[in-house]
Amino acid sequence: MTATATRPSLTAKASNYLDERTSISTLVATLGRKVFPDHWSFMLGEIILYSFVAILLSGTFLTFFFEPSMTEVHYDGSYVPLKGVAMSAAYASALDLSFDVRGGLLMRQLHHWAALLFIAAIGLHMLRVFFTGAFRKPREINWVVGFILFILALAEGFTGYSLPDDLLSGNGLAIINGMVKGIPIVGTWISYLLFGGVFPGDDIVPRLFVLHIMLLPALVIAFIGIHMVLLVVNKHTQFAGPGKTNDNVVGAPIMPLFAAKAGSFFFIVFGVLVAIASTFTILPLWEYGPYDPSPVSAGTQPDWYIGFADGALRLMPGWETEIFNWTISWNILVPIAVLGLFIVIVMIYPFIEQWITGDEREHHIAERPRNNPTRTAIGAAGVWFYAIMWAAASSDLIATHFRLNVFHVTYALQAMLIVGTVVVYWLTKRIALGLQKKDREILLHGYESGRIVRRPGGEYIEVHQPLDEYEAWKLKAYESYAPVMVRPNAKGRITPATHLRAALTRWFFEDRVSPVTPRELEIAKRHDDH
Amino acid sequence: MANDNERNSMSAEDQSAPSEQSVVAYDRGAAIEQSDGFTNPGLPPHRPRQTDLHPEKERRAERQVVAWFLISMLGSVLAIVAYIALPIEPGNMASVRANNLFLGLAIALALLAVGIGGMHWARQLMSSHEVVEERHLSRGSEKSRARAVEIFQLGDQESGFSRRTLIRNTLIGAVALMPLPAIVLFRDLAPAEDAVEAIAHTMWTSGERLALDPTGTPIRADDVTIGSAFHVIPESLKDIGHNEGYLDKKALAAVLLVRLPVDRLKEAPGREGWSYDGIVAYSKICTHVGCPVALYEQQTHHLLCPCHQSTFDVTEHAKVVFGPAKRPLPQLPITVDDEGYLIAQRDFTEPIGPSFWERLNHIDPDHVPVSAAETETRA
Numbered sequence: 001m002t003a004t005a006t007r008p009s010l011t012a013k014a015s016n017y018l019d020e021r022t023s024i025s026t027l028v029a030t031l032g033r034k035v036f037p038d039h040w041s042f043m044l045g046e047i048i049l050y051s052f053v054a055i056l057l058s059g060t061f062l063t064f065f066f067e068p069s070m071t072e073v074h075y076d077g078s079y080v081p082l083k084g085v086a087m088s089a090a091y092a093s094a095l096d097l098s099f100d101v102r103g104g105l106l107m108r109q110l111h112h113w114a115a116l117l118f119i120a121a122i123g124l125h126m127l128r129v130f131f132t133g134a135f136r137k138p139r140e141i142n143w144v145v146g147f148i149l150f151i152l153a154l155a156e157g158f159t160g161y162s163l164p165d166d167l168l169s170g171n172g173l174a175i176i177n178g179m180v181k182g183i184p185i186v187g188t189w190i191s192y193l194l195f196g197g198v199f200p201g202d203d204i205v206p207r208l209f210v211l212h213i214m215l216l217p218a219l220v221i222a223f224i225g226i227h228m229v230l231l232v233v234n235k236h237t238q239f240a241g242p243g244k245t246n247d248n249v250v251g252a253p254i255m256p257l258f259a260a261k262a263g264s265f266f267f268i269v270f271g272v273l274v275a276i277a278s279t280f281t282i283l284p285l286w287e288y289g290p291y292d293p294s295p296v297s298a299g300t301q302p303d304w305y306i307g308f309a310d311g312a313l314r315l316m317p318g319w320e321t322e323i324f325n326w327t328i329s330w331n332i333l334v335p336i337a338v339l340g341l342f343i344v345i346v347m348i349y350p351f352i353e354q355w356i357t358g359d360e361r362e363h364h365i366a367e368r369p370r371n372n373p374t375r376t377a378i379g380a381a382g383v384w385f386y387a388i389m390w391a392a393a394s395s396d397l398i399a400t401h402f403r404l405n406v407f408h409v410t411y412a413l414q415a416m417l418i419v420g421t422v423v424v425y426w427l428t429k430r431i432a433l434g435l436q437k438k439d440r441e442i443l444l445h446g447y448e449s450g451r452i453v454r455r456p457g458g459e460y461i462e463v464h465q466p467l468d469e470y471e472a473w474k475l476k477a478y479e480s481y482a483p484v485m486v487r488p489n490a491k492g493r494i495t496p497a498t499h500l501r502a503a504l505t506r507w508f509f510e511d512r513v514s515p516v517t518p519r520e521l522e523i524a525k526r527h528d529d530h
Numbered sequence: 531m532a533n534d535n536e537r538n539s540m541s542a543e544d545q546s547a548p549s550e551q552s553v554v555a556y557d558r559g560a561a562i563e564q565s566d567g568f569t570n571p572g573l574p575p576h577r578p579r580q581t582d583l584h585p586e587k588e589r590r591a592e593r594q595v596v597a598w599f600l601i602s603m604l605g606s607v608l609a610i611v612a613y614i615a616l617p618i619e620p621g622n623m624a625s626v627r628a629n630n631l632f633l634g635l636a637i638a639l640a641l642l643a644v645g646i647g648g649m650h651w652a653r654q655l656m657s658s659h660e661v662v663e664e665r666h667l668s669r670g671s672e673k674s675r676a677r678a679v680e681i682f683q684l685g686d687q688e689s690g691f692s693r694r695t696l697i698r699n700t701l702i703g704a705v706a707l708m709p710l711p712a713i714v715l716f717r718d719l720a721p722a723e724d725a726v727e728a729i730a731h732t733m734w735t736s737g738e739r740l741a742l743d744p745t746g747t748p749i750r751a752d753d754v755t756i757g758s759a760f761h762v763i764p765e766s767l768k769d770i771g772h773n774e775g776y777l778d779k780k781a782l783a784a785v786l787l788v789r790l791p792v793d794r795l796k797e798a799p800g801r802e803g804w805s806y807d808g809i810v811a812y813s814k815i816c817t818h819v820g821c822p823v824a825l826y827e828q829q830t831h832h833l834l835c836p837c838h839q840s841t842f843d844v845t846e847h848a849k850v851v852f853g854p855a856k857r858p859l860p861q862l863p864i865t866v867d868d869e870g871y872l873i874a875q876r877d878f879t880e881p882i883g884p885s886f887w888e889r890l891n892h893i894d895p896d897h898v899p900v901s902a903a904e905t906e907t908r909a
C-alpha cells in the first residue's frame with residue numbers, strides 16, 4: 001500500500017503524462033460515467049456503427065488489390081471459363097482478388113455483406129426513431145443528419161456496386177445513364193460529362209472509385225461524428241418506465257458497463273458478418289462476365305436497397321411529351337419526382353409534426369407507437385409505399401416464380417401502391433387506437449386472470465388481476481394531444497395558416513384515446529371493489 | 531419582435547427550473563392536452579442476479595468468460611493455420627472455397643468469442659445497479675447565450691459588417707461568384723465534341739454487313755430461319771479494339787434481327803422496303819432507359835426488356851405493347867448484297883436508346899413514323 005503511494009504506477013504516470021498535455025481528464029470526467037438507457041431497439045444504431053467499421057477495414061484491404069481502370073486486358077487468372085476473355089482491368093482485378101489472393105474473396109464478401117447490413121440497420125434504426133417519436137425536439141437536427149447518412153449510404157452502395165464492371169454493374173450504369181438523359185435540358189450533357197463521353201466510355205469506374213473510397217467515406221465519417229456528438233449533447237431517449245422521467249436518464253454508465261457491452265457487441269456484429277462472409281456467396285461476379293452493352297440476363301436486379309428506385313421505374317406507365325421539338329420523359333421524371341418527394345417528406349417530418357402540434361417542449365421519453373396513432377399510421381403507410389416499390393423491382397421474378405403474367409403483376413402492384421397505402425394508413429390507425437383502448441381497459445380493470453368465481457347470488461364472474469404500480473406506470477405515462485380551435489392571433493386576425501393548422505390537428509388528433517386520469521382510476525377501483 | 535421577447539423571457543423561466551417544462555408557459559395554441567397526471571412510482575427495487583447471490587456461480591461465470599477468451603485465441607491461431615495450410619491452387623475452385631470457408635470461420639470464431647465472453651462478463655459480473663443521471667435542457671446556459679450574443683454584436687461593431695453595407699455586399703458577391711470557375715472546370719470531364727451529336731448517330735452505314743455478336747461473322751439471309759432471333763453488330767466493329775471505343779460503338783449499334791412469317795409482318799407505308807423477306811432489324815437498346823432488349827418470345831413475336839419489362843411487338847414495327855417505354859424501337863433498314871449477306875441500307879433514321887431532351891432535332895428527314903400518334907406530333 002505504501003509502495004503504491006510513494007511510487008505511482010505506470011498507468012498513473014502515463015495518464016498524468018497525457019493529461020498534462022491534453023487535459024483529457026476533463027473529457028473522462030464529463031463522459032466517463034455518462035448514462036445510456038437500455039432497450040433492444042437501441043442496438044440498431046450500434047449495428048450501423050460496427051458494420052461501418054467492418055466496411056472500412058475490409059474495404060481498405062480491397063483497395064490494395066483492386067485496379068480501378070477500364071483499360072482492356074485479357075484475363076489470365078485462375079478462373080478457367082474466363083481465360084483469355086477481353087475485359088476491363090477493374091473486372092480482372094476483382095476476379096484476381098477473389099481467386100488468387102488468400103482471404104481476398106472473404107474480404108470482398110465481408111465488404112458486401114457488411115454494406116448490406118449497414119444499410120438495413122440504417123433503415124431499421126430510422127424506423128425505430130420515427131415510430132417512437134425520438135426525432136422530436138431537441139433531436140430534429142440529428143434526424144436530418146441521420147437522414148443525410150442514409151442518403152450517403154445509398155450513394156456508397158451504388159458506387160461500390162458499379163466498380164467491378166461486371167455485366168450486372170454495367171447494366172445498372174446503363175439505367176443511370178438512361179435516367180440522367182431523361183432530365184430536361186441538361187440531361188444529355190450531364191450523362192456525357194459523367195461518363196466522359198458516350199456511354200459506357202472508359203472513365204466511369206475510376207471516377208466512381210474516387211467517390212466511393214474518398215469523398216463519400218469522408219462525408220460519412222464526418223456526419224457520423226456530428227451524429228454522435230449530438231447524441232452525447234442531447235443524451236439518449238428512454239422508454240417510459242418507473243423511475244424514468246423526461247428529466248433523467250436511467251441506465252448503464254459508459255465506464256464500465258456500457259463500454260463493455262458495446263465493445264463486446266462490436267465483436268459479435270463483426271464476427272457474425274465474417275461468419276456470413278465465409279459461408280454465403282454474395283455477388284458471384286465471375287458468373288456474369290465482363291460488361292458488354294449487348295447481352296443481359298433475365299431477372300436482372302439491383303442490390304436490394306436500390307430496388308425501390310428500380311421498382312418505381314417499372315410501375316410508371318410509358319408517358320412522354322414532345323413539345324416545341326423537345327422531349328419530356330415523364331416515365332423517368334415522375335418516378336424521380338415521387339421518390340424525391342418521398343425522401344424529402346421523410347427528412348422534414350419532424351418539423352411538420354412540430355408545426356402541427358405547436359409543441360415546443362423537449363421530449364426525452366420515447367413514445368410507444370400506439371400512443372401516437374396518426375404518426376404511426378403515416379409511418380406504416382410510408383413503409384408500405386416503399387415496400388411495394390421495392391417488390392416491383394422483382395415483378396418479373398414474382399411472375400416467373402408464381403407462374404403469373406408479368407403484366408398482371410405490374411398492374412396489381414400499381415393498384416397496391418396507390419390503394420394499399422391508403423388502406424394501410426387507415427388500418428394501422430385503427431389498430432393503434434384499439435391497442436390504446438386495450439391498455440385503458442387493463443389499467444382501469446386489470447388483467448383477465450382466467451379465474452372464474454361464482455358469487456353467492458349464482459352469478460359467475462372472472463376475477464381481474466390489478467396491475468402493480470410499476471407495470472401500471474408504463475400504461476399511464478404518456479402524453480396526448482387534442483385538436484386546436486381556430487383562434488385569432490395577436491393581431492386579431494385568422495390567417496389561412498391558422499385554419500390549416502387547425503385542420504391538421506383535427507386530422508392528427510380527432511380520433512384519440514385520452515390517457516387515464518387519476519380520477520377515472522379512482523372511480524374504476526371503487527366500482528370493481530363492489 | 532414582441533413575440534420573440536416573450537419567447538425568450540419564457541425560456542429564461544424555463545432555464546431556472548428545468549424540471550418543470552410548464553405546459554402553460556408554452557401553450558400558445560399548441561395541441562397539447564392538459565392532464566393532471568399520476569406520480570411516478572420511482573425505480574423498482576433492484577433485483578440481484580444469481581452471480582450476486584452465490585459466490586460459486588460468480589466463480590463459474592468468471593471461468594466461462596476466461597474460456598471464451600481462450601477460444602478466441604484459438605480462433606486467431608486457427609486462422610493463421612488455415613491461411614498457410616489451405617493455399618489457393620491456380621485453377622482449382624475447390625481450394626478457393628476451402629480457403630474462404632475455414633479462414634473465415636476461424637476469424638469469425640476469434641471475433642465472436644471475444645464478443646460473447648465480454649458480454650457475459652458485462653452481464654454477469656459487472657455491477658448491474660442502474661445509474662440515474664439528470665437531464666438538462668439542450669440549450670446553453672443563459673449566461674453563455676448572453677455572452678454569445680454580446681460577442682456577435684462586438685464582432686459586428688468592430689468590423690462594421692452591417693454598417694459598411696457596400697463592403698458586405700461586394701464580399702457576398704465575390705464569394706457567390708467564386709464557385710463558377712469550379713463549375714466551368716468540369717467541362718473537360720468529357721471530350722470537346724457536342725454531347726448530342728455524339729449519340730445521334732451510330733456506326734451503321736450503307737452496305738455495312740450485319741454480323742453475329744460477338745464473333746463478327748457476317749449473316750446470310752438464308753441462314754436466318756423463321757422464328758429465329760440474332761444478336762447483331764456491324765461487321766467492321768470487330769476490327770475496333772476495346773481501347774478504341776469498342777463498347778461505346780457497340781452500345782449504340784447493337785441490333786436484334788428476327789425473321790417473321792411474311793404474312794405476320796404488318797409494315798407501315800413508307801417502310802415496306804426496310805425489311806428483307808420477313809427479316810427485320812431493330813435497335814436492341816430500349817427506348818426507356820437503355821437496357822438491352824434481349825428477350826425474344828417466339829410465339830407472340832414480342833421483345834421484352836428484362837430491366838423494366840417494356841414489351842415491343844416485332845410484327846408491328848416494335849411498337850410498345852406494355853411497360854414504361856413510350857416509343858417503338860428504331861428500325862434499321864436492311865437488304866442483301868450480291869453475295870446474299872444482310873447489309874444495312876443506311877444508319878438508323880432516328881437516335882437510338884432512351885429519350886433525351888434534344889432528340890427530335892436529330893430525326894433524319896427520311897424517317898418514317900410508324901404510328902398515327904407519332905405522325906401527329908411530328909406535324
